[in-house]
Amino acid sequence: MAESQEKPIGVAAKPTRPQEFYDSIKRKFAEERDLRLSYRPEGTAQYTSDLTGELSRYEVDPYADAVAPREPINDTVEVLFIGGGFSALLTSARLREHGVESIRIVERGADVGGTWYWNRYPGVACDVVAYDYLPLLDELDYVPKDHYARGPEIFAHCQAIARKYNLYELATFQTTVTSTVWDPVERMWNLTTDRGDRMKARFVICANGTLSKPKLAKINGLETFKGHSFHTSRWDYAYTKADLSGLENKVVGIIGTGATAVQAIPGLGAAAKELYVFQRTPSSIDIRDDWPTDPNWARRLPQGWQARRRALARMEPRMSEAQRSKQDAMSHEEKIRRQENANIEAMMKIHQRIDAIVKDKATADALKPWYMLLCKRPCFHNDYLPTFNRPNVHLVDTQGKGITEITAKGPMFEGRQYELDVLIYATGFEVQKTGIYNQIKGENGLELNDKYRDGIRTLLGIHSQGYPNLFIMGGYQASFQFNLTDMLQAQGDHIAACIEYARRHDIQAIDATAYAEEWWVQEVIKHRGKTSRNQECTPGYYNFEGEFQRRQDGNYNGGFFQYCNHLTQVHARMEEHFSFTTK
Numbered sequence: 382m383a384e385s386q387e388k389p390i391g392v393a394a395k396p397t398r399p400q401e402f403y404d405s406i407k408r409k410f411a412e413e414r415d416l417r418l419s420y421r422p423e424g425t426a427q428y429t430s431d432l433t434g435e436l437s438r439y440e441v442d443p444y445a446d447a448v449a450p451r452e453p454i455n456d457t458v459e460v461l462f463i464g465g466g467f468s469a470l471l472t473s474a475r476l477r478e479h480g481v482e483s484i485r486i487v488e489r490g491a492d493v494g495g496t497w498y499w500n501r502y503p504g505v506a507c508d509v510v511a512y513d514y515l516p517l518l519d520e521l522d523y524v525p526k527d528h529y530a531r532g533p534e535i536f537a538h539c540q541a542i543a544r545k546y547n548l549y550e551l552a553t554f555q556t557t558v559t560s561t562v563w564d565p566v567e568r569m570w571n572l573t574t575d576r577g578d579r580m581k582a583r584f585v586i587c588a589n590g591t592l593s594k595p596k597l598a599k600i601n602g603l604e605t606f607k608g609h610s611f612h613t614s615r616w617d618y619a620y621t622k623a624d625l626s627g628l629e630n631k632v633v634g635i636i637g638t639g640a641t642a643v644q645a646i647p648g649l650g651a652a653a654k655e656l657y658v659f660q661r662t663p664s665s666i667d668i669r670d671d672w673p674t675d676p677n678w679a680r681r682l683p684q685g686w687q688a689r690r691r692a693l694a695r696m697e698p699r700m701s702e703a704q705r706s707k708q709d710a711m712s713h714e715e716k717i718r719r720q721e722n723a724n725i726e727a728m729m730k731i732h733q734r735i736d737a738i739v740k741d742k743a744t745a746d747a748l749k750p751w752y753m754l755l756c757k758r759p760c761f762h763n764d765y766l767p768t769f770n771r772p773n774v775h776l777v778d779t780q781g782k783g784i785t786e787i788t789a790k791g792p793m794f795e796g797r798q799y800e801l802d803v804l805i806y807a808t809g810f811e812v813q814k815t816g817i818y819n820q821i822k823g824e825n826g827l828e829l830n831d832k833y834r835d836g837i838r839t840l841l842g843i844h845s846q847g848y849p850n851l852f853i854m855g856g857y858q859a860s861f862q863f864n865l866t867d868m869l870q871a872q873g874d875h876i877a878a879c880i881e882y883a884r885r886h887d888i889q890a891i892d893a894t895a896y897a898e899e900w901w902v903q904e905v906i907k908h909r910g911k912t913s914r915n916q917e918c919t920p921g922y923y924n925f926e927g928e929f930q931r932r933q934d935g936n937y938n939g940g941f942f943q944y945c946n947h948l949t950q951v952h953a954r955m956e957e958h959f960s961f962t963t964k
């Protein structure tokens with residue numbers, strides 16, 4: 382997320398056009414949303430992440446050698462992370478600072494890095510300013526090379542963190558946890574894996590990512606396609622070659638135009654003989670304001686410079702007295718109306734930029750997003766829109782319908798067959814299921830998934846009563862931040878502090894109380910009901926594809942500042958929020 386795009390503070394600018402203009406745009410937004418909902422009433426069920434059987438090839442790791450046989454592991458560690466991405470790396474760094482030595486990462490990939498291990502598609506980069514996104518920069522004495530970091534630099538940074546904190550020592554890669562069961566007698570978690578391991582751990586941290594499991598749209602005939610195909614998070618460089626020269630004589634198709642596709646398409650357009658982009662809903666594309674880090678600026682950074690930036694992100698948004706009294710005088714409806722009008726203005730600027738760049742009028746019109754700013758992940762790219770001026774690049778705008786049929790030759794749309802050599806799925810990931818992929822059985826043998834059947838129940842999105850010594854990172858009921866590592870750092874600090882507290886007080890099991898959990902569920906519900914924005918947005922993963930959801934099954938919407946406050950308060954009054962079992 383670019384700095385200039387951060388959530389506006391205080392009241393939005395005064396509308397500059399007659400209200401009827403904004404109302405008519407809102408009507409168009411609603412029409413476009415309803416059209417999409419009518420095409421896909423099945424909501425999230427339109428996708429599958431069950432990549433087994435014929436679909437299993439879409440999940441095979443193309444970046445690692447075949448899994449080498451090894452003896453099963455049968456031992457005990459103090460802290461075990463399921464997943465080796467930023468959640469695990471950040472929290473481990475804090476645990477090491479607290480003197481915790483026995484830390485194991487169990488990871489499905491062949492290295493640490495999580496998202497940045499898997500996503501190696503051409504053009505992969507992060508839209509959050511690198512000096513904020515890359516964590517532990519003070520600790521590693523590292524300044525990112527550019528204002529926005531590219532994927533390989535971020536992946537290398539993950540590896541550097543793992544080396545600095547000795548996390549490779551006990552890590553087990555190419556290993557997937559299959560069950561996590563609490564033993565109330567030993568007060569230990571027992572884990573099994575797909576490699577026959579039987580590990581024990583005092584503390585388990587579900588660090589398996591917010592967007593980690595690739596998903597495919599359930600398209601009729603998908604498995605019948607005879608050409609080559611893969612998901613963007615399993616990029617087949619053996620086929621495309623590192624510089625994409627393998628596509629020189631190929632007709633390529635890509636399904637999806639979300640944040641991933643926006644970054645991959647410019648490279649594909651430049652390399653492929655022909656590129657067909659199958660679009661269902663366009664992304665909003667703003668300017669990417671990037672530059673190389675000034676070495677003089679980097680040299681002058683004082684010690685602890687990133688910690689200060691992080692502290693700022695946790696502070697309450699500031700408003701002048703005049704702004705505050707103006708806002709206080711406004712009704713709730715008026716505040717929402719002004720914010721919406723400002724968002725519509727921003728979307729109209731996005732439209733103007735398209736008209737200025739894309740030469741063919743029909744293509745330009747098809748690339749215009751008709752939904753409120755932030756209904757979908759905003760994108761920033763300088764080469765995406767110009768790619769559609771290339772004669773070899775063709776936008777297939779399905780006007781909200783999407784591709785519904787694939788034959789042996791390729792996708793069909795409105796009776797036309799698109800014959801392809803290779804088809805790339807940029808169809809995204811399962812969202813925030815961290816903590817519930819694996820079978821997790823708590824105190825009474827109850828699976829966490831079953832506990833959640835009538836709605837997610839946690840304290841701070843991290844603890845769930847009946848699952849002692851288990852911590853969930855990046856899941857629902859936690860705050861949402863565009864800079865995810867800010868959020869993960871806040872959670873990681875809290876988790877490390879809880880473990881340190883348990884060690885210091887000889888506590889063997891620490892569990893949220895039912896009272897504390899109920900308090901948090903009610904906090905989540907209270908804040909989720911504040912606006913009707915979710916229902917009004919075009920479907921996407923931000924709003925569960927337009928499905929009706931129980932109100933507690935989402936993020937905590939009280940703001941990051943409040944979330945951090947709650948973390949501090951809970952830590953200051955541990956006895957009120959947790960029950961403890963001592964030796």
Ligand code: NDP
Pocket residue numbers: 382506507508509592598600636637638639640641642644659660661662663758779782783784785807808809810920921922
């Ligand atoms: P998304 O879920 O955002 O996008 C999936 C895409 O597939 C959408 O465009 C969707 O259309 C389309 N789609 C699904 N089914 C069909 C179909 N049958 N026919 C045609 N199109 C279809 O996944 P991404 O991988 O793009 O992004 C996931 C998230 O990862 C981002 O939101 C972001 O949080 C993160 N990310 C961040 C990046 C950054 O920092 N720049 C870069 C890449 C990813 P529709 O919109 O209509 O549903």
